Amino acid sequence: MLRLNGVNENLQIRIETCLRGADSPEKVSQALLALFPDFPIPREFEIPQLGSASNINWVAESISLETFLKQLHEQRILDTALDSMSANLVENQTEFRLSRQAAIVGKVAFPLPNEQPLGGVITVTLQGVHISDWLVAATWHKGRDAIPRGIADENAMGSDGDAVTWI
Numbered sequence: 429m430l431r432l433n434g435v436n437e438n439l440q441i442r443i444e445t446c447l448r449g450a451d452s453p454e455k456v457s458q459a460l461l462a463l464f465p466d467f468p469i470p471r472e473f474e475i476p477q478l479g480s481a482s483n484i485n486w487v488a489e490s491i492s493l494e495t496f497l498k499q500l501h502e503q504r505i506l507d508t509a510l511d512s513m514s515a516n517l518v519e520n521q522t523e524f525r526l527s528r529q530a531a532i533v534g535k536v537a538f539p540l541p542n543e544q545p546l547g548g549v550i551t552v553t554l555q556g557v558h559i560s561d562w563l564v565a566a567t568w569h570k571g572r573d574a575i576p577r578g579i580a581d582e583n584a585m586g587s588d589g590d591a592v593t594w595i
Contacts, residue, residue, distance in 0.1 A: 431494065431497065431498070432493070432497060432562070432565060432566045433492045433493050433494035433497065434492065434493040434494075434497075434554070434562075434566075435490060435491075435492045435493075437556075437562065438556050438557060438558070439554055439555070439556040439559070439562060440489070440490075440553075440554070440555040440556060441489060441490055441491055441493065441552070441553075441554055442487065442488075442489050442552070442553040442554075442555075443460070443464055443467060443487070443488050443489075443491050443550060443551070443552050443553075444485060444486060444487040444488070444550070444551050444553075445459075445460065445485075445486050445528065445548060445549065445550045445551065446483075446484070446485050446486075446548065447482040447483070447484045447485075447486065447548075448482055448483060448548070449482060450482070451482050451548060453482070455528075455532060455547075456486070456528060456548070457469040458532050459528040459529075459531040459532040459547075459550065460486070460528075460531070460550065462495075462531050462532060462533070462534045463495055463496045463499065463526065463531050463534070463536065463550070464488075464491050464492070464493075464495065464496060464550075465492075465495055466488075466491050466492050467486075467488050467491055468488055469486070470486065493552075493566075496536065496552075497566055499534060499535070499536045500536055500566075500567060501569070503535065503536060504569075505536065506567040506568070506569045507567070507569075507577060508538065509536070509538070509567045510563060510564065510567040510577060510579065512524055512538035513538075513554075513563050513567070514560065514563050514579040515541070517559065517560060517563075517579065520555055520556060520557055520559050521553065521554065521555040521559065522553070522554050522555075522559060522563070523551060523552065523553045523554075524538060524551075524552055525538065525539050525549040525550065525551050525552075526538065526539075526549060526550040526551075526552065527539055527545045527547065527549060527550075528545075528547045528548045528549060528550055529545060529546055529547030529548075531550060532547075560579050563579065564577075564578065564579065
């Protein structure tokens with residue numbers, strides 16, 4: 429089976445997370461590395477102390493999505509991933525968020541829009557000429573032979589994250 433990783437696939441990849449308040453840099457780095465092992469963690473960072481909260485952005489580009497995509501397949505959440513990853517698709521760019529709390533144990537969870545999950549988020553921005561085709565290919569599974577899926581089709585999850593039932 430063809431496995432995509434985003435790198436060398438005419439895709440611009442940006443991964444970022446914000447450390448705020450008492451966020452532990454060690455825990456945030458664990459979460460990032462669990463899904464994106466190539467993310468360059470800063471060598472030195474300040475541990476938040478009482479009276480001096482964190483306010484730091486960690487950003488990296490051209491990071492492989494291989495481990496992240498592998499988790500989508502292993503967790504069997506490919507249709508949810510397609511819906512979540514394409515929810516903010518505009519022309520040739522999409523942006524989606526991942527729960528850092530889930531990521532720290534190697535799991536993928538997509539927070540609902542306007543939700544700020546405990547533990548913060550990792551924001552992934554993907555840009556490319558054929559991004560919609562890439563998203564469908566990256567989340568493809570054999571079940572789509574019987575029930576084809578596409579971006580924003582009648583089988584997509586609702587904007588509130590609830591499943592849409594079809595006949």
